Amino acid sequence: MGAPETLLIRLDVRDNKSIVNAVDKVVKTFGKIDILINNAGVAVWKPLRKQTFTDIEDQVRTNLEGLIKMTRACLPYEAAVPF
Secondary structure, eight states: OOOTTOOOOOOOTTOHHHHHHHHHHHHHHHSSBOOOOOOOOOOOOSOGGGOOHHHHHHHHIIIIIHHHHHHHHHGGGBOOOOO
């Protein structure tokens, strides 16, 4: 596609193994992680009383747990921050 420095990785932030594998691939390719943009998010567009427990779990696992786990997985590889 004309961008040799681009790395495409399939990642499911609800899956611990997927998180670890993705971070490992990034670090093996680039040696460090300069920035993490936690941009995964899901929403169930129906009233809460009509959401199933699975609907709620999927939202929390993606929107909160995924963000926390991705951040935690990337911390050991962060670039030096001047502050």
